Amino acid sequence: MDNTNSEEHNQSLNYLFKPKTVAIYEAKSKIYYFIEGFIRQGFDLDNLFLISSSEDEISGIKCFKSFDEIPEKSIDLLILSVRRELLIPSLEDIFSEIHVKFIHIFTAGTGEADEVGMKIESELKQLLDSKQNTRAIGPNCMGIYSPKGKVAYYPSFPIESGNIGLIFQSGDLHSRFIKFSNNKYNLHFSKGISIGNCVDIQIQEILDYFNNDEETDLICVYFEGFSPLHPKAGINLFNVLKTMNKPVLFMRGGKTERGKIAVISHTGSIVTQNKIWDAIYKQTMIIEVPPSLESLINYTYLFYKYINRFKKLKQETNYPKGKKVLVILWSGGFGILATDILTNLGLEMPYFEGESLRKLEKIYLARIGSLKNPIDLPWISNTEEYYLVCKTAIDEKDIDLVVVETDAWNDIENERFKSYYKNLIKIKNYTESNNKVFILILHEYPGRNREIFYEKLINDDFIVFPSVKIAAKAFLKLYEYGTKLNKKINS
Amino acid sequence: MDNTNSEEHNQSLNYLFKPKTVAIYEAKSKIYYFIEGFIRQGFDLDNLFLISSSEDEISGIKCFKSFDEIPEKSIDLLILSVRRELLIPSLEDIFSEIHVKFIHIFTAGTGEADEVGMKIESELKQLLDSKQNTRAIGPNCMGIYSPKGKVAYYPSFPIESGNIGLIFQSGDLHSRFIKFSNNKYNLHFSKGISIGNCVDIQIQEILDYFNNDEETDLICVYFEGFSPLHPKAGINLFNVLKTMNKPVLFMRGGKTERGKIAVISHTGSIVTQNKIWDAIYKQTMIIEVPPSLESLINYTYLFYKYINRFKKLKQETNYPKGKKVLVILWSGGFGILATDILTNLGLEMPYFEGESLRKLEKIYLARIGSLKNPIDLPWISNTEEYYLVCKTAIDEKDIDLVVVETDAWNDIENERFKSYYKNLIKIKNYTESNNKVFILILHEYPGRNREIFYEKLINDDFIVFPSVKIAAKAFLKLYEYGTKLNKKINS
Numbered sequence: 001m002d003n004t005n006s007e008e009h010n011q012s013l014n015y016l017f018k019p020k021t022v023a024i025y026e027a028k029s030k031i032y033y034f035i036e037g038f039i040r041q042g043f044d045l046d047n048l049f050l051i052s053s054s055e056d057e058i059s060g061i062k063c064f065k066s067f068d069e070i071p072e073k074s075i076d077l078l079i080l081s082v083r084r085e086l087l088i089p090s091l092e093d094i095f096s097e098i099h100v101k102f103i104h105i106f107t108a109g110t111g112e113a114d115e116v117g118m119k120i121e122s123e124l125k126q127l128l129d130s131k132q133n134t135r136a137i138g139p140n141c142m143g144i145y146s147p148k149g150k151v152a153y154y155p156s157f158p159i160e161s162g163n164i165g166l167i168f169q170s171g172d173l174h175s176r177f178i179k180f181s182n183n184k185y186n187l188h189f190s191k192g193i194s195i196g197n198c199v200d201i202q203i204q205e206i207l208d209y210f211n212n213d214e215e216t217d218l219i220c221v222y223f224e225g226f227s228p229l230h231p232k233a234g235i236n237l238f239n240v241l242k243t244m245n246k247p248v249l250f251m252r253g254g255k256t257e258r259g260k261i262a263v264i265s266h267t268g269s270i271v272t273q274n275k276i277w278d279a280i281y282k283q284t285m286i287i288e289v290p291p292s293l294e295s296l297i298n299y300t301y302l303f304y305k306y307i308n309r310f311k312k313l314k315q316e317t318n319y320p321k322g323k324k325v326l327v328i329l330w331s332g333g334f335g336i337l338a339t340d341i342l343t344n345l346g347l348e349m350p351y352f353e354g355e356s357l358r359k360l361e362k363i364y365l366a367r368i369g370s371l372k373n374p375i376d377l378p379w380i381s382n383t384e385e386y387y388l389v390c391k392t393a394i395d396e397k398d399i400d401l402v403v404v405e406t407d408a409w410n411d412i413e414n415e416r417f418k419s420y421y422k423n424l425i426k427i428k429n430y431t432e433s434n435n436k437v438f439i440l441i442l443h444e445y446p447g448r449n450r451e452i453f454y455e456k457l458i459n460d461d462f463i464v465f466p467s468v469k470i471a472a473k474a475f476l477k478l479y480e481y482g483t484k485l486n487k488k489i490n491s
Numbered sequence: 492m493d494n495t496n497s498e499e500h501n502q503s504l505n506y507l508f509k510p511k512t513v514a515i516y517e518a519k520s521k522i523y524y525f526i527e528g529f530i531r532q533g534f535d536l537d538n539l540f541l542i543s544s545s546e547d548e549i550s551g552i553k554c555f556k557s558f559d560e561i562p563e564k565s566i567d568l569l570i571l572s573v574r575r576e577l578l579i580p581s582l583e584d585i586f587s588e589i590h591v592k593f594i595h596i597f598t599a600g601t602g603e604a605d606e607v608g609m610k611i612e613s614e615l616k617q618l619l620d621s622k623q624n625t626r627a628i629g630p631n632c633m634g635i636y637s638p639k640g641k642v643a644y645y646p647s648f649p650i651e652s653g654n655i656g657l658i659f660q661s662g663d664l665h666s667r668f669i670k671f672s673n674n675k676y677n678l679h680f681s682k683g684i685s686i687g688n689c690v691d692i693q694i695q696e697i698l699d700y701f702n703n704d705e706e707t708d709l710i711c712v713y714f715e716g717f718s719p720l721h722p723k724a725g726i727n728l729f730n731v732l733k734t735m736n737k738p739v740l741f742m743r744g745g746k747t748e749r750g751k752i753a754v755i756s757h758t759g760s761i762v763t764q765n766k767i768w769d770a771i772y773k774q775t776m777i778i779e780v781p782p783s784l785e786s787l788i789n790y791t792y793l794f795y796k797y798i799n800r801f802k803k804l805k806q807e808t809n810y811p812k813g814k815k816v817l818v819i820l821w822s823g824g825f826g827i828l829a830t831d832i833l834t835n836l837g838l839e840m841p842y843f844e845g846e847s848l849r850k851l852e853k854i855y856l857a858r859i860g861s862l863k864n865p866i867d868l869p870w871i872s873n874t875e876e877y878y879l880v881c882k883t884a885i886d887e888k889d890i891d892l893v894v895v896e897t898d899a900w901n902d903i904e905n906e907r908f909k910s911y912y913k914n915l916i917k918i919k920n921y922t923e924s925n926n927k928v929f930i931l932i933l934h935e936y937p938g939r940n941r942e943i944f945y946e947k948l949i950n951d952d953f954i955v956f957p958s959v960k961i962a963a964k965a966f967l968k969l970y971e972y973g974t975k976l977n978k979k980i981n982s
Contacts, residue, residue, distance in 0.1 A: 109859045170824025180936040224827060253827035258840050262830040265861040266823055291831040293934075294958060332757055333661025336715060336744030339753040340782040349749050368600045370756040443784075444935065445671040446942070454937075467785055 013209045016102040016137070017191045018149035019076030023049040023067070023100075025090065027058055031081055031106075034143075035059045037152035041159060044150075049075070067097040074099040077151075079143065081106040084116075087139070088123050095131065105138030111197045111227070111268030112140060118228075118268065121199050125229050128200045140267060141196025142171030145178060145189065148215065153194075154179075162188025163311075164304060165216035167206045169195055169224040169267055170253070173293055177220070180293070185301040186458055190215035197267050198227040204240035211244050217311070218303050219248045220296060225269025234272060241284040247303055247481050251289040251296045252277060259291075285484050287477050295473070298465065302439075302474040303481075305463050309432065318435045319482025320475070322400040323347045326393055327374040327468075328427070330405045335374035338403070338468045345472045349373055350397035359396060363388045373397075382419035390427045394436070401475050402431045403468060405441040408450040428462065437478065439471045440464045504700045507593040507628070508682045509640035510567030514540040514558070516585065518549055522572055522597075525634075526550045528643035532650055535641075540566070558588040565590040568642075570634065572597040575607075578630070579614050586622065594619075596629030602688045602718070602759030603631055609719075609759065612690050616720050619691045631758060632687025633662030636669060636680065639706065644685075645670075653679025654802075655795060656707035658697045660686055660715040660758055661744070664784055668711070671784070676792040677949055681706035688758050689718040695731035702735050708802070709794050710739045711787060716760025725763060732775040738794055738972050742780040742787045743768060750782075776975050778968050786964070789956065793930075793965040794972075796954050800923065809926045810973025811966070813891040814838045817884055818865040818959075819918070821896040826865035829894070829959045836963045840864055841888035850887060854879045864888075873910035881918045885927070892966050893922045894959060896932040899941040919953065928969065930962045931955045 022043070024034060027050035036059050038048050045061060049070045052063040064070050078100045082090050084107055094100065105124070110117035121139070128136055137143065143153045147161035157178055164187060168174035171194035181187040190213065193206055203223065210216045226233040241248070254263035260271040281288045289296045310317040325347045329335045342349055352360060352372045360371040364385040369376040375393060380386045394402060404427065409417045424440070431438040442454055444466035457464050465471040513534070515525060518541035527550050529539050536552060540561045543554040555561050569591045573581050575598055585591065596615070601608040612630070619627055628634065634644045638652035648669055655678060659665035662685035672678040681704065684697055694714065701707045717724040732739070745754035751762040772779045780787045801808040816838045820826045833840055843851060843863045851862040855876040860867040866884060871877045885893060895918065900908045915931070922929040933945060935957035948955050956962040 113858050168824070170827070172822045173824035173828075176825075176934070180934065183936045183938055222824070253824070253831060256831045256834040258834040258842070259827055259831040261842060262827050262863075262865065265863055266827055291828045291835075292958070292960060293825070293828065331663045333659070333664035333713065333744070334667075334784070336661070336750055336753050336757055337664075337782040337784065340744060340747045340750040343747040343749040344782075351749070351752060367604050372753075372756055374753065376757075443667070443671065445674045446945075447674055451937070467783070469783060 012101070012135070013205070015076040016135070017144060017146040017151070019102070019151065021047045021049070021072050021075045022077045022079065022151075023051060023070065023075045024079045024081065025051040025067075025094065026082055027052040027055065027063055028081070029055060029058050032059050033154050034079060035061060036155035037157065038150070040155040041147060041150040041152045041157075047072075067094060070098075072098065074101070076101045077144070078103045079106060080104065083107070084109050084120050087120055088127060091124075091127060095134075100134050103134065103136035103138075104141070104143040105136055105196070105199070106141070106143065107138070108140040110139045111199070112264070112266055113268075121197065121227075121268075122229060125199050136200040137193065138196040139199060142174060142194035145174075145192035147189065149191075158182050158188060160188050161190060161215070162304070163215060163217040163308070164189045164300065165210040165213065165219045166192035167195060167203055167210070167219070168193070168222040169198075169203070169269070170222055171196070173222050176293060177222075177297060181297045181300065184297070187297075187301060187304055197269070198233070199229060202227075202230060202233050202236065204233070204237040207237075207244065207248070208240050211240075211246060217246055217307050218300065219244075219246055220300055221248060221250045222253065222296070223250065224253045224263045224267050225271040228268075228270050238280060238284070241280060241286055244285055247307070248286040249289050249296060249299055249303065249477070250281075250286045251291060253291055255291060285481070285488065287481055289477075298470050299474050299477045302437075302463060302478055306437065306478060319485060320400045320437055320479045321482060321486070322398070323476075323479060324397060324399050325349050325401045325403060325472075326390075326397070326399040328390055328402065328404040329374045329376040330407050331378045332369075332376055334405055334468075335370070335376055338374060338405070341469050342403075342472050345469075345476065347401070347472055347476070350399070352393065352396070356396045360389050360392060363392060381423065382416050387423045387426050391430050394431060394434070399436060400479075401437045401439065402427065403439050403441060403471055405468070408442070408447065408453040410449055412453060412456065424462075425460065437475055438463065439475070441468055441471060442466065503592070503626075504696070506567040507626070508635060508637040508642070510593070510642065512538045512540070512563050512566045513568045513570065513642075514542060514561065514566045515570045515572065516542040516558075516581065517573055518543040518546065518554055519572070520546060520549050523550050524645050525570060526552060527646035528648065529641070531646040532638060532641040532643045532648075538563075558585060561589075563589065565592070567592045568635070569594045570597060571595065574598070575600050575611050575630075578611055579618060582615075582618060586625075591625050594625065594627035594629075595632070595634040596627055596687070596690070597632070597634065598629070599631040601630045602690070603755070603757055604759075612688065612718075612759075613720060616690050627691040628684065629687040630690060633665060633685035636665075636683035638680065640682075649673050649679060651679050652681060652706070653795070654706060654708040654799070655680045655791065656701040656704065656710045657683035658686060658694055658701070658710070659684070659713040660689075660694070660760070661713055662687070664713050667784060668713075668788060672788045672791065675788070676795075678788075678792060678795055688760070689724070690720060693718075693721060693724050693727065695724070695728040698728075698735065698739070699731050702731075702737060708737055708798050709791065710735075710737055711791050712739060712741045713744065713787070714741065715744045715754045715758050716762040719759070719761050729771060729775075732771060732777055735776055738798070739777040740780050740787060740790055740794065740968070741772075741777045742782060744782055746782060776972070776979065778972055780968075789961050790965050790968045793928075793954060793969055797928065797969060810976060811891045811928060811970045812973060812977070813889070814967075814970060815888060815890050816840050816892045816894060816963075817881075817888070817890040819881055819893065819895040820865045820867040821898050822869045823860075823867055825896055825959075826861070826867055829865060829896070832960050833894075833963050836960075836967065838892070838963055838967070841890070843884065843887070847887045851880050851883060854883060872914065873907050878914045878917050882921050885922060885925070890927060891970075892928045892930065893918065894930050894932060894962055896959070899933070899938065899944040901940055903944060903947065915953075916951065928966055929954065930966070932959055932962060933957065
C-alpha cells in the first residue's frame with residue numbers, strides 16, 4: 001500500500017473526496033447528521049445508499065435491509081458505523097457483497113481505548129492490507145468535508161467552496177475550525193478530512209494529494225501522532241513535508257509530557273519528541289502554530305486573504321520581506337500598549353522625527369495627538385489630510401504592515417462616518433496596491449453597532465482582527481513563510 | 492500639598508468623586524457628552540452650571556455668560572475646557588470670582604506636546620500650589636466616572652455601581668475598559684478616574700483614597716509614568732503601594748524602549764526602568780498585568796466575580812492555595828490543546844489512574860471518551876452519572892480549578908439541553924461551595940445561538956471565558972494574589 005507520491009494514488013484519492021456513490025452502514029437516526037450533510041450539499045441522493053436492519057427511512061431517505069438489495073456492485077465511499085466488535089465481521093460480509101474504493105471508519109473506542117481496541121486495529125490493518133483496491137480512513141474520525149464533492153458530515157458546513165485544505169486528527173477540532181472560521185472570517189475550504197487513528201491512510205498521503213490538488217492553495221494540519229501500526233510514518237511524513245510547495249500551517253497537540261498522555265486516550269497515537277519537531281520546522285517550509293484553535297484560525301485567515309488577493313490579480317503571492325509597522329490609532333492610550341506589544345514581538349516601529357516628521361507636519365500639524373508612529377489624529381480622521389498623512393508615512397519608511405485601530409460607530413449613515421470609512425478604504429487600497437499588508441483592529445465586545453460594522457468590514461474585504469497582538473502574530477507567520485521561501489529560492 | 496495618607500485628604504477627595512456643584516467652562520456643544528453624562532446619571536441639574544460665551548443652551552441646559560451670573564460662590568468640581576494658551580488666564584479669572592475645590596483640566600496639548608506645553612504645565616503647578624484649598628486632575632484627561640456621585644463623562648457609562656475602582660493614565664483606555672467590561676462581563680464600578688498628566692493630584696493619592704474607600708474592593712491601574720514636575724512621585728507611589736490592602740491589578744504602558752518614546756507624546760511622563768518595577772511587583776501586593784486591555788479586563792472579571800461571591804456570603808475572600816485543574820470537555824480534541832496550554836502555563840493536571848480511575852469507572856465506565864482528566868463524556872452530559880463523575884473527580888484530587896468547556900446549542904428549550912444545563916449548575920455550585928474556582932469556556936464566534944447562551948450564562952452568574960488560555964492566565968493571577976497574601980500573613 002506504499003503508493004505515496006504516485007500520480008495514480010493521487011487520482012484515486014479523488015474518489016474519497018468526490019465519491020459518485022456512497023453507502024452508510026449501519027444507518028441509524030442517531031447519525032442523521034451524516035445523511036443531512038449529504039442532503040444539504042446537494043449530493044445525488046439516488047447514489048446515497050443507507051443500509052439499516054432496524055429503520056425504514058432516515059431524514060426522508062429510504063433504507064435498504066442489506067447490501068445485496070442496492071443496485072450498485074461497487075461503491076466509492078462506505079461510511080462504516082458499527083460497534084467495534086462488529087468491525088471485522090461486517091467488513092468481511094461487505095467485501096463478499098460489493099467492491100468498496102474507500103471506507104470512512106467512524107467507529108470509536110478502538111486503539112485509543114484499550115488493548116482489545118488495539119488488537120481490533122491490528123486486525124483491521126491486516127484485512128485492509130489484503131484488499132488491494134480498498135483504502136480506509138479512521139477509525140475514530142468524522143470523515144470528509146468536500147463542498148465540490150457535495151460531501152459534508154454536518155449539515156451546518158458551508159456549501160460554497162474555497163481553497164483551504166484541512167487534515168485534522170480530531171473531528172471535534174476539524175468541525176469547529178470549519179464552523180468558527182466560516183462564521184467569523186468567512187473562510188471557505190476545498191477539502192477537509194478528520195482522519196482519526198490512521199490505521200490505513202496516513203497524513204502524508206493526504207498532504208501529498210493536497211500539494212498536487214489544483215483546488216487547494218493553503219493547508220492546515222492538526223497533528224497528534226503516528227499510528228503504532230505504521231513504524232515508517234514519521235520519516236514518510238518528513239519526506240512529504242520537504243516537498244510541499246504550498247503554505248502548511250501545522251498545529252501539534254501533545255507537546256507537553258502531560259499532553260502526550262492525553263493523546264493516548266484520544267487517538268492512541270505515538271507522540272514524537274519536541275526536538276525532532278524543531279528540526280522538522282527548520283528543515284521544511286511548514287509553519288508552526290502553537291496549540292490553540294484560535295491561533296490556527298487567525299493565521300489561516302491572514303494567509304487565506306493574502307494569497308487570494310494575489311490570486312485574484314493572477315500574480316504570484318509576494319510575501320512580506322520586512323517587519324516595519326505603521327500604527328494608525330483610533331485614539332491615544334492604545335498606542336502605548338500597541339507599541340509595547342509590537343516591539344516585544346520583534347516588529348519594528350519606525351519613529352517619525354526630523355525630516356520625515358516635517359514632511360508629515362507639512363500636511364497636518366498635530367498639536368493634539370501625534371504624527372510620530374503611532375499616528376494619532378483623532379480630530380481629522382474624516383478629512384483628505386488624514387489619508388495624505390497616512391499615505392506619506394507608509395512611503396516615507398517603506399512600511400511592510402499597516403495596522404489601523406478602529407471602533408464601532410453608533411450611526412454608519414452619518415456623514416462623518418462615511419468620510420472616515422472612505423479614508424479607511426483608500427488607505428487599505430493604497431497599502432495593498434504596494435504589496436503590503438493592511439490589517440484593521442476592531443476590539444471584540446458584544447453590541448449591535450459593533451456587529452453591523454464588523455459585517456460591513458468583512459463584506460468590504462477588510463482583514464479584521466480583534467487585537468493588535470493577534471494581528472502581529474499572524475503577520476509574523478506570513479513573514480516567516482516569506483523568509484523561508486526566499487531562502488529556498490536563493491539556495 | 493503633600494497630604495497623602497491623611498484622613499482629611501481622603502475626605503476632601505469625596506468632593507471630586509461626589510461633587511454637589513459642578514461648573515463647565517467653556518461649555519460648547521462639541522463636548523455635549525460631558526453634559527449628557529451628568530444628565531444620564533441623574534445629577535441634580537440645578538447644580539450643574541454651564542458657562543459659555545457663545546451658546547445659550549446645550550442639551551437642554553441653559554448656559555451662563557460668566558461665573559458672576561451663577562448663584563454659587565463655591566464650586567466642588569470645575570471642568571476646564573479651554574485652549575492651552577487660556578489655561579492660566581482663565582484660572583486666574585475664575586479664582587477671582589469663585590472658590591473651586593477640584594478642577595478637572597480637560598485641555599490637551601500641554602506637557603505631552605512640546606516645550607511651550609511643558610512651560611504651561613509648570614506655570615499651572617505654581618498657580619495650583621499657591622491655592623491651598625484647590626486641587627486639580629489633568630491636564631489631558633477625561634475626568635471622573637462615579638455612578639454613586641452621579642458623574643460620568645460619557646452618557647453610555649452604566650448607572651448601576653459596583654465595587655471596582657479605576658485609575659487610568661489614558662482616557663481612551665479608561666472609557667473602553669468601562670464600556671467593554673460592562674458590555675461583555677457586566678462589570679460595575681465604584682469610581683473611575685482618567686488622571687492624565689498629573690500636574691497636581693498624583694496616582695498614589697487616589698490609590699490611598701481607594702484603599703480607604705468602603706465602596707471599593709478591587710482596583711485597576713493603567714500607568715504610563717510620572718510627571719517631571721513631581722520628582723518624589725515614584726517613591727511616594729511605592730510607599731502607598733506597600734500599604735494597599737485590596738487587590739490592585741497594575742498594567743504599565745511604555746515597558747519597551749520604543750514604548751517609552753511613545754509615552755512621551757501621549758502624557759509627557761517620565762518612564763521608569765523595568766527592573767525597578769520588577770522589584771516593586773515583588774515587594775508589594777500588586778499584581779502585574781501585561782500590556783493588553785483584554786488581559787486587564789479578563790483578570791479584573793475573575794477577581795470581581797470571586798471577591799463578590801465571598802462578599803455576598805459575608806465571608807473573607809478565600810484565595811486559591813493550589814494549582815490543580817480538572818478539565819471537563821465538551822468533546823475530544825480540545826482536551827489535548829487544553830492539556831498542553833494548562834501545563835505549559837504551570838498548572839497541574841492530576842491524572843486519574845489506578846484506584847482513583849476505578850472510583851470514577853464505578854460511576855460510569857467510559858469506553859468512548861475518557862475519565863482520565865480531561866474528562867470527556869460526550870454521551871452522558873445530561874445524566875446524573877455525569878454530575879457524580881465530576882463531583883467525585885473534584886474531591887478525589889482536591890482540585891482548585893474546574894474548567895468546563897461548553898458550546899452553544901441550537902435549542903435551549905430542548906429537554907436534553909435542560910438536563911445538561913442543570914448539571915452545569917450543579918457542578919458549579921458544588922465547586923464553589925468548596926471554595927474552589929469554576930470557569931466555563933465558551934468559544935467566541937458570531938452567531939445568535941451563542942449570544943443567547945452567553946447571555947443566559949452571564950445572567951446565571953457563571954464565569955465565562957472565551958478560551959482555556961485566558962481562563963488559566965486569569966486564575967494564575969488570583970492564585971498569585973492568594974500566595975502573596977499568605978506570605979504577608981505568615982511574615
